[in-house]
Amino acid sequence: DRLTLICPTETRDNPRSHDVAEKIAASNGPIGRVEYVDVRQSMANGGGPACLRLRVVLTDDELAATNPAMRMTDELHARLTVWALRWYREELRPADLADPALLEESRAALDELTSILHLGNDFYPFQR
Structure with missing residues (x-):
C-alpha cells in the first residue's frame, strides 16, 4: 500500500545516497521500498529529463490497481x-x-x- 521510490543505480552504489534512500523506505512515510534502475547508458548519451522517463508496461489488472x-x-x-x-x-x-x-x-x-x-x-x- 506504499509507494516505490525509483532511483538510478548510482544511488545504490554510493553509500551515503543509498543510506538516505533506504532510510526513507524504512520510515513510516508514504514510500515503502526503493527500486534501482540502470540509466548509465542513457545518461552517457547526453542525459536530460527525457532519459529519466521510465516506461513500465502494465497488465490490465495492474493498470486497474493504479x-x-x-x-x-x-x-x-x-x-x-x-x-x-x-x-x-x-x-x-x-x-x-x-x-x-x-x-x-x-x-x-x-x-x-x-x-x-x-x-x-x-x-x-x-x-x-
Missing part, C-alpha cells in the same frame, strides 16, 4: 500547471529557510497537491 487521478491528462496537466504557478517560488533565499512561514506554505502546497492527485488527506505525517 490511481487514475495520477494518469497524465490534459485536465491534470492544466491543474498541475496552476498549482505550480501558485506555489513554486521564483527564488528561495537562505533567510527563507529560517522562516516558519515557509514550512506552512510548503504544507499548504502539499495539501493541495495530494488533493489534486487524490492521495487522501493523510498522505503526509503532518496531515494526520
Whole structure:
C-alpha cells in the first residue's frame, strides 16, 4: 500500500545516497521500498529529463490497481500547471529557510497537491 521510490543505480552504489534512500523506505512515510534502475547508458548519451522517463508496461489488472487521478491528462496537466504557478517560488533565499512561514506554505502546497492527485488527506505525517 506504499509507494516505490525509483532511483538510478548510482544511488545504490554510493553509500551515503543509498543510506538516505533506504532510510526513507524504512520510515513510516508514504514510500515503502526503493527500486534501482540502470540509466548509465542513457545518461552517457547526453542525459536530460527525457532519459529519466521510465516506461513500465502494465497488465490490465495492474493498470486497474493504479490511481487514475495520477494518469497524465490534459485536465491534470492544466491543474498541475496552476498549482505550480501558485506555489513554486521564483527564488528561495537562505533567510527563507529560517522562516516558519515557509514550512506552512510548503504544507499548504502539499495539501493541495495530494488533493489534486487524490492521495487522501493523510498522505503526509503532518496531515494526520
